[in-house]
Amino acid sequence: MIGLQIGKTVFRAPESERPEAPEEIILSTRNLSFWYGEKQALDGISMEIPVRQVTAIIGPSGCGKSTYLRCFNRMNELIPGSNLDGSVEYRGRDINDGRVDPVSIRRQIGMVFQKPNPFPKSIYDNIVFGAKVNGMSADMDELVETSLRKAALWDEVKNDLKQSGLALSGGQQQRLCIARALAVEPEVILMDEPCSALDPIATTRIEDLIRTLRETYTIVIVTHNMQQAARVSDKTAFFTVGESGGGELVEFDETHRLFTTPSDPRTEAYITGRFG
């Protein structure tokens, strides 16, 4: 059923129109494994994420896709007892190198979370938070406007910027969180199931936004929803739970190819709804 619907989806960038030049890689992992205490969450994942494209990560619950995403901005290291093996590289540099400051990584690699989490402050203060903590000396009013415009929220909130971010609807809150992430001018935006707490209309707006942002930013999105991956992404990775109990990468390919002619039977089984 799901496979059928995906079959009908019009893919935005057919292979023939794409230049075949080698892609510029911005993020990569080599043999990345991760443990929460004794429990393995990721098992030897090697993957290269191209610049200014949308890369989707799909897979069943517990396959480690969120954990994988959070390795890119070192959010996992906040969890006590967690352990990482292998390497994560951002523009060829190992981000887990002792000399790398996680704060500088997070400034360049922003994140949008599963549940909208605006600060209990005004819309304005939500946007300028990142600029302030990073000591950016931008014109704050202008920063607020451009960030909200980029996140397609400006027209809805321009008259009440002093209003609490929590007073917005769920979809607006999530766009506020995206605007807040954009305000620190990152290169990459990690999105951890950004629409899972939203209704279909709000979801559509976020998806439209992702397609626009793709021109300027590299986006890595984790999603439960296969149609969403098919709609918004250029490349898709399929994860599953391996024998170790940790997530494994099964297949990583151009989105249209992964959904129409998957090379691994497990991918095919998942996208046609036979498991997961």
Place this chain on the structure above:
Amino acid sequence: MITLGETGTRFHTIYRRVVGRGFATATLTATLLGVVMLAVLMFDVFRDGAHEVDGDFLTSYPSRFPEKSGLRSALLGTAWMLGLTAAMAFPIGVGAAIYMEEYAPNNWLTRVIQINIANLAGVPSVVYGLLGLGVFVRAMELGRSVLAGSMTMSLLILPLIIVASREAIRAVPDSLREASLALGASRWQMVSRTVLPSAMPGILTGTILALSRAIGETAPLITIGALTYIAFDPQGPMDLFTVLPIQIFNWVSLPQKEFHSLAAGGIVVLLVVLLLSNSVAILIRNRFERRRY
């Protein structure tokens, strides 16, 4: 057609309703019991003491003549002690709470410290008085000063402030910490700009309760040797002092009936001081709550 089922269902419905109402009544009684007792006590004290409270009562020093006696020095002593205690206990207590919630590694040493602090909240106040006498008054040679008294009082209320602040900090959702860090905030920026503003109302509530306790405590101050008869104003932290509860206790212990009514007047003043200082703290807290929407 909806059937209610077999026999007994109707009885069960009534039974549940009765139990439900009974429980509500029981909780209401529990609430009223406390409130009524307090009201009776207040009424009694006000009837005995309200007529004593006037300008002279507040501005006169204690005297052996009841009609000339006042609680000027005790009132000033309480104000000094409260101010110094708040200035010391609040930053130390909140600092300790921040460390334990945001920075401390989760190991056995941290857990031992946490359990001990929780237990310290239950140590009798006279024990703190003995500690203050040994450490602040004698070893540090601060004498029977208002500073030594405030330091003793700070020790007494620190566990209360720490425990309340930790609860308030823990109640800040992790999603806000993650949002802050993901935007490139350092740990300190996350704590100061995200966690503390959200936790501040709870921290202040705990501090208010702790300071209210400090206002009423007598035993530790008597232990460190706060005087009962002071006929001058405390001018600085190193001066001798007394506080309202000690003055009240002193009056109650005298045989003349006139002094007993002065004691009731002192209690009225103590209650007013307590309510005033609490309302200031509540105003500050409300400002924080408005700021976080």
